[in-house]
Amino acid sequence: GAVVSQHPSRVICKSGTSVKIECRSLDFQATTMFWYRQFPKKSLMLMATSNEGSKATYEQGVEKDKFLINHASLTLSTLTVTSAHPEDSSFYICSASQDSEAFFGQGTRLTVV
Amino acid sequence: EDKVVQSPLSLVVHEGDTVTLNCSYEVTNFRSLLWYKQEKKAPTFLFMLTSSGIEKKSGRLSSILDKKELSSILNITATQTGDSAIYLCAVEEGAQKLVFGQGTRLTINP
Numbered sequence: 001g002a003v004v005s006q007h008p009s010r011v012i013c014k015s016g017t018s019v020k021i022e023c024r025s026l027d028f029q030a031t032t033m034f035w036y037r038q039f040p041k042k043s044l045m046l047m048a049t050s051n052e053g054s055k056a057t058y059e060q061g062v063e064k065d066k067f068l069i070n071h072a073s074l075t076l077s078t079l080t081v082t083s084a085h086p087e088d089s090s091f092y093i094c095s096a097s098q099d100s101e102a103f104f105g106q107g108t109r110l111t112v113v
Numbered sequence: 114e115d116k117v118v119q120s121p122l123s124l125v126v127h128e129g130d131t132v133t134l135n136c137s138y139e140v141t142n143f144r145s146l147l148w149y150k151q152e153k154k155a156p157t158f159l160f161m162l163t164s165s166g167i168e169k170k171s172g173r174l175s176s177i178l179d180k181k182e183l184s185s186i187l188n189i190t191a192t193q194t195g196d197s198a199i200y201l202c203a204v205e206e207g208a209q210k211l212v213f214g215q216g217t218r219l220t221i222n223p
Contacts, residue, residue: 034210042215043201043213044156044201044211046212049210093155095211101161102158102205102211105155106155
């Protein structure tokens with residue numbers, strides 16, 4: 001199956017700093033990628049849809065100025081958590097679809113201290 | 114609002130038992146229903162269901178979709194400790210957008 005690579009897998013940052021998470025489709029082109037967030041012991045929640053060459057579509061309640069998404073090429077989407085706070089600590093995961101099957105990145109565990 | 118509800122939220126059984134996990138959904142633009150297994154990090158794909166009444170099988174796991182009842186079940190027979198995981202149900206709504214249920218945390222005791 002297709003491979004989606006997410007980096008970094010784990011990051012610890014100080015409160016107030018920004019963190020960038022990358023999501024790459026390694027062997028296929030993805031015009032659309034998705035970013036999810038998972039709170040401890042909870043399910044995945046869709047944050048936004050990342051569209052290549054255009055603005056991301058954010059789900060209700062997700063701050064677009066805080067979670068910046070850039071989809072500059074057909075194989076790369078980035079999520080930047082700006083001015084991170086401890087409540088942003090979470091597991092972030094991206095996905096891209098090929099032939100109607102969603103492939104997930106490995107996820108990024110973000111801890112803001 | 115699109116909604117996917119799984120039950121039970123948590124299940125503990127003994128090795129060898131058979132379990133049935135449930136998923137019901139309310140979405141405006143249903144395309145498919147998917148089951149995933151999540152152990153540590155990223156979910157791994159189990160099944161994609163698009164047609165009602167057709168059972169999909171993979172080893173000890175099987176799943177079926179009922180579009181009339183807006184629901185799906187995931188069966189695991191002869192459970193093993195390695196089946197312990199969170200099982201996620203997701204519905205593809207519109208263009209590849211997945212709406213996830215809360216997940217069922219399955220624990221298999223030896």
